[in-house]
Amino acid sequence: MEEPRLSDDEIVASVLQGNRRDFEVLVRRYSGRIIHFVARMTADNDEARSIAQDVFLKIYENLPYYRSENNFSAFIFRIARNMTLNWLNRQKRTIFISRLLGRDLGRDPFRLDPPRLSPQEQGERETLVTDQLRRLPEEQRLALVLKVYLEFSYLQIRDVTGWSVPKIETLISRAKSRLKKCILLQESGGEDVLPARKK
Amino acid sequence: MNCQQIARMLSASQDGELTPDLELEVRQHLRGCAVCREEGNRLQQVVRRLRLVPPPAIDPFFPARVMAGLGTRPLAARRLAQAVAYALAFFLIFAAGFALQTGSGRRATAVPAAAATYSSVLLEPQDFGLLSVHDDTLGLFAEAGRE
Numbered sequence: 194m195e196e197p198r199l200s201d202d203e204i205v206a207s208v209l210q211g212n213r214r215d216f217e218v219l220v221r222r223y224s225g226r227i228i229h230f231v232a233r234m235t236a237d238n239d240e241a242r243s244i245a246q247d248v249f250l251k252i253y254e255n256l257p258y259y260r261s262e263n264n265f266s267a268f269i270f271r272i273a274r275n276m277t278l279n280w281l282n283r284q285k286r287t288i289f290i291s292r293l294l295g296r297d298l299g300r301d302p303f304r305l306d307p308p309r310l311s312p313q314e315q316g317e318r319e320t321l322v323t324d325q326l327r328r329l330p331e332e333q334r335l336a337l338v339l340k341v342y343l344e345f346s347y348l349q350i351r352d353v354t355g356w357s358v359p360k361i362e363t364l365i366s367r368a369k370s371r372l373k374k375c376i377l378l379q380e381s382g383g384e385d386v387l388p389a390r391k392k
Numbered sequence: 393m394n395c396q397q398i399a400r401m402l403s404a405s406q407d408g409e410l411t412p413d414l415e416l417e418v419r420q421h422l423r424g425c426a427v428c429r430e431e432g433n434r435l436q437q438v439v440r441r442l443r444l445v446p447p448p449a450i451d452p453f454f455p456a457r458v459m460a461g462l463g464t465r466p467l468a469a470r471r472l473a474q475a476v477a478y479a480l481a482f483f484l485i486f487a488a489g490f491a492l493q494t495g496s497g498r499r500a501t502a503v504p505a506a507a508a509t510y511s512s513v514l515l516e517p518q519d520f521g522l523l524s525v526h527d528d529t530l531g532l533f534a535e536a537g538r539e
Contacts, residue, residue, distance in 0.1 A: 214459075220459070221455050224455060225450060228448050229448060232448045242451060246457060250458070250461055253465065254465065342447075362403070362404050362409065369435050370403075370435075372438045376438065
């Protein structure tokens with residue numbers, strides 16, 4: 194299906210006028226990037242699709258609050274970011290509680306278990322750096338994912354996160370340094386991960 | 393600039409986020425400093441390895457699933473309007489009920505129930521069957537006395 198060459202703002206205006214089918218154009222336009230973003234944040238492709246679906250429903254519900262002078266991309270990635278972080282926090286709570294209940298008290302309750310991966314994703318799992326990305330503190334991971342996978346500028350990241358540019362610069366720099374150390378450790382046959390932090 | 397200052401800017405330099413002046417300084421430093429060059433190469437290697445990870449496979453049915461999920465879901469502003477309408481309707485029903493109850497209460501005090509006999513005031517005949525029989529018996533005695 195040939196997508197009409199309309200700007201995001203024009204499509205939003207059309208949806209708000211009652212043409213809800215036009216929302217599908219926005220879904221087609223952004224679904225790949227949203228799913229990619231959520232997948233890199235959660236390290237779980239199946240869960241990413243499910244979360245991305247909820248993200249689009251949330252975007253639809255909140256369209257009346259979108260102001261056209263703002264960047265639509267920033268608007269939807271803000272929603273994606275919030276929902277992904279909520280999901281990660283729920284995961285942490287679930288794991289924390291299950292460990293408190295005695296299933297695995299000997300381990301760090303803040304450390305996430307590796308997610309279940311499909312056979313197709315096993316290749317991805319073998320990439321050491323993906324595993325290390327999942328263990329980065331959330332803020333560092335968020336900044337790095339937006340920069341590396343979505344190729345956002347620091348200003349665009351600022352629009353999504355609300356952080357200052359110097360903070361973003363520091364987060365990305367620290368994330369890269371941390372991953373670099375992990376890779377070096379791995380290559381020298383040392384401990385495979387650096388301890389995960391809560392935040 | 394020394395190596396420590398350059399190290400802090402290497403990442404931003406590779407991301408193309410430095411001002412032209414700073415970018416020039418970093419490049420000049422890297423030309424003469426093997427340690428910082430090596431550090432820069434390692435950081436670039438990290439980004440290259442991150443980019444090796446492919447995006448999740450595209451699901452052609454994803455947009456259709458989202459549209460199906462929308463169903464009759466209203467926009468947030470309309471949902472708010474619906475909530476306000478429900479709240480208003482509830483309030484009106486409550487207020488109408490309260491007004492009716494107050495009105496009927498006033499009528500009840502305005503028109504006192506007629507007290508026909510001694511027993512109907514003190515006792516409810518239909519609730520206290522035996523007592524009402526007793527009351528009727530007293531009535532019979534009274535009639536007999538008059539006769």
